[in-house]
Amino acid sequence: MIDSIEDLLYFLLFSLPLCITLAIGEWNVLKKAGEKGWKSLIPFYNLFISHHIAGMSHVWFILEIIFWIVETVLAIVPAVPDWLEISCGIVIAIFTIVSEIIHLNKLCNCFGKPLSFKIGMFLIPEVFMVILGFDKSVYTAPKKH
Numbered sequence: 229m230i231d232s233i234e235d236l237l238y239f240l241l242f243s244l245p246l247c248i249t250l251a252i253g254e255w256n257v258l259k260k261a262g263e264k265g266w267k268s269l270i271p272f273y274n275l276f277i278s279h280h281i282a283g284m285s286h287v288w289f290i291l292e293i294i295f296w297i298v299e300t301v302l303a304i305v306p307a308v309p310d311w312l313e314i315s316c317g318i319v320i321a322i323f324t325i326v327s328e329i330i331h332l333n334k335l336c337n338c339f340g341k342p343l344s345f346k347i348g349m350f351l352i353p354e355v356f357m358v359i360l361g362f363d364k365s366v367y368t369a370p371k372k373h
Contacts, residue, residue: 249354254278256361261338261369282334283370288327295320339365 254268261281268274272293279289299320302313329350336346339360349356 246354250357253354253357253359253361257335257357260361260365261367278335279331281367281369282331282338283372284331284334288331291323292327295323334370336360338367338370340368341365 251268254274255265258268258274258277258281259265263277263281267277275292276286276289279286298316302308302316332349332353333346336349341349341360345356345360349360
């Protein structure tokens with residue numbers, strides 16, 4: 229939440245440009261995969277579409293949404309004991325990291341990217357998503373099992 233002028237300036241100087249850069253990259257990645265680029269601009273839907281083009285089960289997306297709701301409720305409800313909020317937060321963080329690693333690995337596989345690119349995509353997605361969106365790699369739909 230933006231509580232002061234300093235917070236607003238930080239958001240405008242750092243966070244907003246990173247968000248815009250990531251959106252530009254995601255837009256082009258979706259276009260390369262045969263989707264409409266505007267789908268990258270709609271929260272949650274962009275994740276659903278990205279999971280779809282990477283060949284992930286919809287169960288992953290549903291679990292991510294459930295965990296996001298649980299995390300939000302735990303943060304809002306004042307009667308939740310600290311130990312419960314912390315424990316759930318740790319579980320949710322681990323799940324989120326594992327899910328993101330699987331998602332980015334599958335997405336990069338669809339574009340024929342090596343392990344080094346996948347690591348970069350995980351560590352600095354704002355840069356590597358733009359690279360993926362504008363490079364000459366071609367999307368290959370994942371095989372259905």
